[in-house]
Amino acid sequence: MSAQPVPQKVCAKKEVRRDRGARLEKADVRLCVETDGKAMRVVEVSAWCYTATPISTWKKFPGGCSPESSVSEVKKGGQQVKGSGQFAYTGPGTYSFTLSVRFDETFHDGNLQEGFSAYGDSVFPLRFTAAQKAGAVLQGEIYRRSGVVKGSQAVVTNAGKQAARGTVLIVHPGNERTDRPSPALAAYRTALQQSPRDEPAVAQARKNVEEGGSDDAVFSTDQRCVGDVSGVLCDLGTVQPGGNTRVTFDGYISRDDALIAMEMPEVERCRVCRPEKGLTQR
Secondary structure (H helix, E strand, C coil), rough: CEECCCCEEEEEEEEEECCCCEEEEEEEEEEEEEEECCEEEEEEEEEEEEECCCCCEEEECCEECEEEEEEEEECCCEECCCECCCCEECCEEEEEEEEECCCCEEEEECCEEEEEEEEEEEEEHHHHCCCCCCCCCCEEEEECCCCCCEEEEEEECCCCCEEEEEEEEEECCCHHHCCCCHHHHHHHHHHCCCCCCCHHHHHHEEEEECCCCCCCCCCCCCCCEEEEEEEEEEEEEEEEEEEEEEEEEEECCCCCCEEEEEEECCCCEECCEHHHHHHCCC
16 A cells, blocks of 8 residues: 555544433544654544434434543553654554543524533544654643642653754743743744854853843753743753653643743644643644
């Protein structure tokens, strides 16, 4: 069988049911995942919702429904696949995606109002045929530091087949409700990404960030990092295939709003919404 061109998108459907005695609820959930030959990303979670009684047929709600969802695990051949927002693609085969869904819907039918609250986990087997592409595949996770009231640790892993060079990590604090670096931090990022690097310009740009800092800045003692109130930027250098690097923060990165961005050509930034369990896409 010839390899499928990339990007390749694969979809599957599963049913989630809830028996509430006199009322039955189910949802037909569709999951779509796409690969570029290096990583896999969820690109669609959609559903149709139905209700019934033990003696009636299923009634479909118009317009579809929108579940809260997250991928808790991905396996291939019984082995866990690394990642949590984007997952490493290791070549053709069947990948099993465990998707957690929760519905909290209200539907209106004329003067009638009806609630819908099914939830559950389903395993979606998705078969990919695309060839694996060479290159770096960077993945980010944020964890709350054990034993520390306000502390977080970011872990950047290269699940690809080649080294990730010139890797820059940006973490935005959720309490600032922003996903944009300040002008000074953006200028430092630009200086780091110039090829070849102008080291005096890099040093000056870093100094400008340091001088513009405040007591509200997210703080890290890691010498690779510098930050201000808009976030922290870390020059991580090269991350080898299968390797990882860690950055520790004294401030707690918000569960709902933290962003972790691996700034590197052709590497997508990913949103973190579950720091304790890793990175999921939104």
